[in-house]
Amino acid sequence: xxxxxxxxxxxxxxxxxxxxxxxxxxxxxxxxxxxxxxxxxxxxxxxxxxxxxxxxxxxxxxxxxxxxxxxxxxxxxxxxxxxxxxxxxxxxxxxxxxxxxxxxxxxxxxxxxxx
Amino acid sequence: xxxxxxxxxxxxxxxxxxxxxxxxxxxxxxxxxxxxxxxxxxxxxxxxxxxxxxxxxxxxxxxxxxxxxxxxxxxxxxxxxxxxxxxxxxxxxxxxxxxxxxxxxxxxxxxxx
Numbered sequence: 605x606x607x608x609x610x611x612x613x614x615x616x617x618x619x620x621x622x623x624x625x626x627x628x629x630x631x632x633x634x635x636x637x638x639x640x641x642x643x644x645x646x647x648x649x650x651x652x653x654x655x656x657x658x659x660x661x662x663x664x665x666x667x668x669x670x671x672x673x674x675x676x677x678x679x680x681x682x683x684x685x686x687x688x689x690x691x692x693x694x695x696x697x698x699x700x701x702x703x704x705x706x707x708x709x710x711x712x713x714x715x716x717x718x719x
Numbered sequence: 720x721x722x723x724x725x726x727x728x729x730x731x732x733x734x735x736x737x738x739x740x741x742x743x744x745x746x747x748x749x750x751x752x753x754x755x756x757x758x759x760x761x762x763x764x765x766x767x768x769x770x771x772x773x774x775x776x777x778x779x780x781x782x783x784x785x786x787x788x789x790x791x792x793x794x795x796x797x798x799x800x801x802x803x804x805x806x807x808x809x810x811x812x813x814x815x816x817x818x819x820x821x822x823x824x825x826x827x828x829x830x831x832x
Contacts, residue, residue: 608761635818646824647762647807654818695761701818705750705769706811708820710761 606630610696610711618719622684625714627696628677636679637708638664638671639695647695653679654701686718725808725826733831738795740826742808743788751784752809752820753793762807762822766793800832 609628617623629636637652651661656673664671668687673679683690693715697708726741742751750769754762768775768784768791775782781794795802805827809820 637818647822649819649821652818659818697762699818705752705767706818706820707752707764707767708762708809710754710763712759712761 606709608696608698608709608711610694610714612714613712614715614717616717616719617686619687620685621718622682623686623690623716623718625681625694625696625716627679627681627698627711629679629696629698630709631677633698633700633709635699635701636673637697637699638679638681639697641693641695641713650681650694683716686716688718691716691718725806725823727826728824729827729829731829731831732798734798734800736798738798738802738828738830740793740806740828742791742793742823744791744808744810745789746810746812748786749811751782751791752811753780753782753791754807754809754822756805756807756825758804765806795828798828798830800830802828803830804828 611626635654638650639647641647650664651671653673670682693713695710695713697710699708724743732738748770750767752767753765755765756762766777766782768782779796784791805825807822807825809822
């Protein structure tokens with residue numbers, strides 16, 4: 605059963621620490637998205653990749669966030685240094701551009717708490 | 720910025736009743752999609768309707784699209800407690816080479832057994 609896998613599911617850290625979130629997209633998908641979800645802002649697109657190349661990271665605070673795709677099976681989102689306002693649920697989604705519509709498949713998310 | 724805006728923000732109904740959620744958007748679209756999110760989980764795709772379609776059905780789901788009014792509605796018939804979730808509309812307004820969906824803030828549906 606193909607699915608997007610995110611690790612860790614939960615992360616509690618202290619302000620100033622580095623946080624790395626990982627995502628394994630569905631095999632064969634060529635686009636990967638990172639979203640952040642909060643009660644106040646809803647679902648925000650942070651960055652996305654096509655064929656491992658970053659296409660848009662305009663939604664991401666550049667000074668502390670970075671997103672990479674070292675290979676087709678792994679996407680990472682890093683926050684350094686983390687701040688309390690980064691507390692949110694971070695979702696990875698993957699899709700196949702050129703398939704039916706532009707459907708995205710979401711992972712279960714990483715719930716981040718920065719104290 | 721939010722493209723789709725769902726209405727109502729929250730909806731509470733009895734099991735067996737129908738639930739209707741609405742979505743309004745601002746720009747021309749290629750298609751509009753609805754997703755469901757159960758508490759503590761990721762979003763799950765439910766149904767896609769293309770800009771040249773007016774209505775689509777999938778099981779107990781019925782989606783309508785009015786491009787002249789830039790609005791869509793999701794109807795869930797004969798609701799069940801398991802339908803309790805947040806429902807999001809997402810618009811695909813992407814041109815060639817773009818891949819984004821823009822999500823609304825969702826409607827939180829509670830189905831009371």
